[in-house]
Amino acid sequence: MAPTTVNGTSNGTDRSHEVLHRTPSPAGGPAAPSRPADLEAARASLRLALPEPGSKFSQDDEFCVVAEPDGTWREYRFHDYDRIFGVPGLYEKIFYDVLGCDxxxxxxxxxxxxxxxxxxxxxxxxxxxxxxxxxxxxxxxxxxxxxxxxxxxxxxxxxxxxxxxxxxxxxxxxxxxxxxxxxxxxxxxxxxxxxxxxxxxxxxxxxxxxxxxxxxxxxxxxxxxxxxxxxxxxxxxxxxxxxxxxxxxxxxxxxxxxxxxxxxxxxxxxxxxxxxxxxxxxxxxxxxxx
Structure with a gap:
């Protein structure tokens, strides 16, 4: 099946159907710790692709493919956390940048x-x-x-x-x-x-x-x-x-x-x-x- 490629930090999906969304800390509260610059750079550089529009999978079977440095694409199932954690920034790229985890x-x-x-x-x-x-x-x-x-x-x-x-x-x-x-x-x-x-x-x-x-x-x-x-x-x-x-x-x-x-x-x-x-x-x- 043909994947839908996602570059950058968002896939631009309309999230108007979100149930609830809030800011967690009061004004003037502690600032979040800064992340290492190399993590942010790795996260921004990753390219991944989702299954083609209209494809539906159970949550336990979802996957994406990720561009490797040599130009090939490798599949990652979303519950293969050991493999995902091995690639700096990939967890954040998939679940936060593309799929809007909150x-x-x-x-x-x-x-x-x-x-x-x-x-x-x-x-x-x-x-x-x-x-x-x-x-x-x-x-x-x-x-x-x-x-x-x-x-x-x-x-x-x-x-x-x-x-x-x-x-x-x-x-x-x-x-x-x-x-x-x-x-x-x-x-x-x-x-x-x-x-x-x-x-x-x-x-x-x-x-x-x-x-x-x-x-x-x-x-x-x-x-x-x-x-x-x-x-x-x-x-x-x-x-x-x-x-x-x-x-x-x-x-x-x-x-x-x-x-x-x-x-x-x-x-x-x-x-x-x-x-x-x-x-x-x-x-x-x-x-x-x-």
């Missing part, structure tokens, strides 16, 4: 509003950033005053990309499988005295299973903050991933006390249709259901 910025905005309403300072948070990837969520958190974050990802390539692209944002970055966490890793996480959990654009699709989310949740102090996004389909009664029952029942029981909940556009699909997610900011009041 989840980290949007969710940090909801968190900032919730903190302000509770009279709590962002600087008091000690955040476990689950599915940390190359550090975009930590960058947004730092922009509103969070100065202590611990990244966790199952991929060594993710940690390497975070250290390469956004150095200094994490107090610690652990490469670990939270479904079978060794005692030494549990102790290391416990030592950070975490009082907040963020897991944004990472739940479902086999990337972070319910058991891993539960382990991360259990490492957060009682009454701590929980910030998550999840595709709306995973919260429906017909969900088979395990998240619908776990999160839904935890909300109903009060174990997760919802402070803010909004449906919003996570990003565009490759056919320019909106991918809608649920954004939840909650307090941990008890153990997760199940």
């Amino acid at each position: 989840s980290p910025r949007f969710m940090v905005g909801l968190l900032s509003e919730a903190l302000a309403a509770a009279g709590e300072a962002a600087s008091a948070l000690r955040v476990l950033d689950l599915g940390a990837g190359n550090g975009i969520m930590a960058e947004e958190l730092a922009a509103v005053g969070v100065d202590y974050a611990v990244g966790v990802d199952i991929l060594t390539e993710a940690r390497d990309a975070a250290l390469r692209d956004r150095p200094g944002l994490y107090a610690d970055y652990r490469v670990a499988d939270l479904t079978k966490l060794p005692a030494a890793e549990r102790e290391a996480l416990a030592g950070h005295r975490l009082n907040a959990l963020t897991v944004v654009a990472a739940l479902g699709f086999g990337d972070i299973p319910p058991a891993a989310f539960r382990t991360a949740y259990d490492h957060v102090d009682q009454d701590g903050w929980v910030v998550l996004t999840i595709k709306d389909a995973f919260l429906e009664a017909t969900d088979t991933s395990g998240f619908g029952g776990m999160i839904g029942e935890s909300i109903r029981s009060g174990a997760l006390e919802v402070v803010r909940r909004e449906r919003f556009q996570h990003r565009l699909a490759t056919d320019s249709s909106p991918l809608l997610y649920e954004g939840i900011v909650a307090r941990k009041r008890g153990p997760l259901a199940g």
